[in-house]
Amino acid sequence: MSSKRKEQTVGRPEPEFKFTIVTVIWIVIGFISSWINMIIILDSMEIWSYLSIIFTTIIPGVIIGLKDRYWGYGYMVGFAIAGIPFLIIVDLFIGGYVFATTLFIFIIVMLIFWLGWRSIGAIKQVEG
Numbered sequence: 001m002s003s004k005r006k007e008q009t010v011g012r013p014e015p016e017f018k019f020t021i022v023t024v025i026w027i028v029i030g031f032i033s034s035w036i037n038m039i040i041i042l043d044s045m046e047i048w049s050y051l052s053i054i055f056t057t058i059i060p061g062v063i064i065g066l067k068d069r070y071w072g073y074g075y076m077v078g079f080a081i082a083g084i085p086f087l088i089i090v091d092l093f094i095g096g097y098v099f100a101t102t103l104f105i106f107i108i109v110m111l112i113f114w115l116g117w118r119s120i121g122a123i124k125q126v127e128g
Helices: 021-044 047-067 069-081 083-089 092-122
Strands: 006-009 124-127
Touching: 021 047, 021 069, 021 083, 021 092, 047 069, 047 092, 069 083, 069 092, 083 092
Parallel strands: none
Antiparallel strands: 006 124
């Protein structure tokens, strides 16, 4: 008796890392939006402006990442990288805060989605 069992993975298979021109475009967009956000923080110096980093990082990063995960990562990396020249040129505290906060958020989001999606992709459904 031979029984064929079909195995199907849950979710999409994990693609290899691809660094395309679109990822570079999202890095530049993240850099520009971060710079604008830091100028708003510098001008207003209110608590809501510091909290705006969380919303301008996570929400666009996840929305962009729904289309292509690496684009979302590119946006967040561009957002974080903008803090380095800002801390050297304009203000040490704001640039360092943006860099550290965005890097921390990026690591958390990457761990959640990378590990989550990889583990979902590893689950196999067996039809018998």
